[in-house]
Amino acid sequence: MKGEISLSCRQLERYLGEAEERVHALRGVSLDVEAGSLHAVVGPSGCGKSTLLYILGLLDVPDAGSVEIGSTLIAGLSDQELARRRNQLIGFIFQFHFLMEDFTAHENVMIPMRRLGQLNEEEMGQRAASLLESVDLGDKLRRQGRHLSGGEQQRVAIARALANDPQVILADEPTGNLDTNNSQRAFELLANIVREREKALLLVTHNRFIADSCDWVHEMKDGRIIASHPHGERISV
């Protein structure tokens, strides 16, 4: 254990679909992610990795079990409250970047800050510029999302995930859409930021190299975590 537990879940259960097509996507999943640590979730497609991520990210609600962020138990909250906590406590990074194409890199990073509403326009601009600087995009602040390369877009997404200084970063295949060089670079950037800024990172990946570089690797199969390995131990996926 490296530090305080930033994110944890206990006995998560989740069913997806209706009637005959109903799938038991999560079967009693429990997990702890500490501040400053990198956790990877690996497993075959359809094993429940993304479902787990969305529940931990407060985008979906479990049928049973509990989620805790910091020391706060997240249960029975309204959409408004869940949204507020997502905005303050969680940063998301997705495989397909999901930048606002018509917005500049700078504006994209400012979107979560606008919702939080704690900084004025100038302060938001300065913070966004500093975050983009930290992902080596200081010279592309005014470039629209659609005019950035795949690697650059993913780095903007990383900066955006850090916009409100969240406790937890959740990444769904963050390098899945990048070539090897860009994958390596994006991951190293993310890993450095997480360690320097004491964030908790949980990422879903199919990339063996990235999984091996994390502090913990959790193997999932059929909705369960079948094994959890610390850094350096061989994994079966």
Next chain:
Amino acid sequence: MTAPLYIALRFATHRKRALFLSLVGVVFGVGIFICTQAQTQGFAQFFIDSTIGSNGALTLRSRFRPRYEGLVIPSKNVNALPERRNFFEGVHNVSEIMRVSRQFSNVVACSPVLRGNVSARSGFEMTTVELFGIDPPAHLRTTDLAKQIIDGKFDDFTNNTSAVILGYKLADQLEVGCGDSIQLLSPSGEYWRFTVAAIARSGIGTIDSTRVYAQTRVSQRLLKKPYEASMIIYKLRDPNRAPELATHFETLFQHASDSWQEREESTLQLFIMLRLSAAITVSLMILLAGFGIFNVLTMSVLSKIREIAILRSMGYRQVDISAIFLWQGALIATVGSLIGCLLGALLTGIVSKVPIHIHGLLYTDHFLVVWDWRHYFWATVLAGVAVFIASYVPARRAAQLQPVETLRGSSL
């Protein structure tokens, strides 16, 4: 600036063509609504001003016998019809009624009129006319007759008991001008000769084609009337309160009393129908613009599903998402209404200069318009309501999108 408003502005300005098309619908709807209302109300207002200027805002005519309804015990026969009111021709105690009337704050002036129908002859032309026996100074204070003179002088009429003023259409029909003479046939069969002192144009066809003004004393002799006035006409400070005063005068003076609204009811209803018809037609245009906006915003929601999902993942609430699309609607309604009001004012100005020749029910040589802030207000309200309804459904749909479904569909 709130986050939803900022994003709404960015979404809207990055879809310039769709924004432009939505704006065009609202701008033209609002502009044409204002212009048509200005025109239809312009003609109606001209008619109202003319009828009040010629016949007064209120008229008091025949005396009636009081029925003392409050004292009568109702009959056992419930089907019994109420007693009919008995009228006596002419106004009784004219000077006393006028003295009391002037005490009312809403009364500016009043004037007695002796009215009767006679035949008028000039050369070989003959027609039935409405003789208005007037007291010139009192009538001048009560009506716009002096302003309506288009030929001759009112003083020539005042200073000559055998002078008359003719409506301009009647003068055309009898082929007479100022200084010419006409003959009026009395009920006893005598022809009386009068000199045309002036010709007047009220703007209302029925008045201009039948009316002859003569002095009261002469008219009373000619018409062989035992009373000096068949009606008293009133000029009011607030003509819109004429119905209340008419009811009060009826009770007070025991004379039948009509406001200009009752007197011109059928014509006013025609104008109201025209205004409503124009308003409904143009409102449909605004509703069509609303359908256009509905389509544009629905397409916008469909094309922004990914963006909506990512905004939700970043902590934007359902209410923020719907606000983004409602703000876009509000932006279109605000800018569209502003430009529409300017267009409406411009069109109204242009239309008021368009020459037309209406010499029938009304007399005018150009389009009549009214500049009324209420037209702009209602056009803006109508556009606002139409756009709100048009943007509410897409906004609600956007807010209800489940981000997980979108994110899952994109990432697997």
